[in-house]
Amino acid sequence: MIATPPVGNAKNSGAKPFLLVVCRPGGAIAVDERKTIVERGGLDPRRDVVDVSLLDPGAPHPAEMDFADYSGVFITGSPFGFGESDKSPEHRRMEERVLSLAGRLVDEDVPTLALCFGMQAVAIALGGSLIDGFGEDLQAPVITLTDEAAHDAVASRLPPTFRAYVGHSESVGTPPGDAVLLATGDFCRTQMVRWGRNVYGTQFHPEITTPGMRIRIDAYGDAYYPAHEKAAVIARCDAADVEGGNRIITEFVRRYRS
Template structure:
């Protein structure tokens, strides 16, 4: 089969490698079936997306709504816009995780800002009527818990987006564009231990007070995060492998 492509934007080696491992683990893909490119390290080469079964975009420290952006962030955003243009032209299978939802929303003309940011931790979410019918959510309960942690979020959906998962504190948690482009605000690739590892790396990045790390770690271990949330990744891999 053709490999899947994971685009990562995390400058920290441990975070980029942890993201790759968690995507591999919960998607069920083998190492050789997932090609990772770290977009923050160097300009993206010209990609032929037909070489891949699908594209995943991981999270990262960047925010689409940042008022001041480094030259690296601006270059990353420009590179990702080129990829998204190709994704939308051919409706290429795409799954964006956390940072991906802001990137796609901004690219499509929706509104991303700091209105609905959420602190690091588990939240209660629910599928919409459209979510009940979507093939990627077939194994996910009507209501479920997942991990979040984000400074910005979608305030207004872009035109044509279909809301699949919603929450109370942050209304837009997952949507689909066209038939094959999906984005989530929550993290289907993180269980408690992966989430704690991620928090350790970003403890000084402004997502939470650093001195609360141990308490947040205990809360994560005690949370009833639904194992079925990880099937979003495995369903994506199974549905689009070719």
């Protein structure tokens, strides 16, 4: 269920909280996801973040939400994929809700940071499609800002190149709508996009830190890699400095905190 928005907080009296839209079941990954967003955003975990799970049948439908109550919106990643053929009722309910949400956020130009699955939802809601052949297993590729990023309020404050964790099977091809490509990768091209003035999406995961990636490596088993390669996956992920990617959360909150 969605919580009642708090009034102000000790660090920034009168500031509106951020809405965290959760697209995955509860568990260690969901806990770590929220923890990193809170820490990297410099947010109070009780006052500055309001959670709503799109898997909760009792939660409000996105059509009922009032985004004026919030400084901005985060949409999390998800173990569910849009291209899956055998979808549970829970999966279908969540998918319908996240697409409805994404459409509203773009239509109303609500400050949004949509992470991986979240960005894919925005692309599909705008009539785009996902492509195969550019999935990335658990690793931290180099992400490079485009020339357009120099004029963006969030991306311009990031390093020109940085590393960030990825893990996805489907990818956004050509972003639909008025998308501005802000960052690319050597293999998967569409890594960071902005729609309108305020809706951002990343294919990579700025909410995953090095300890957080360890949690995901343990949780996903051999979904992204053969089980016998686990030690090598840990080694390559541990060796990556992903502070530049994590910084997007900091800059998004800095930009939009009311």
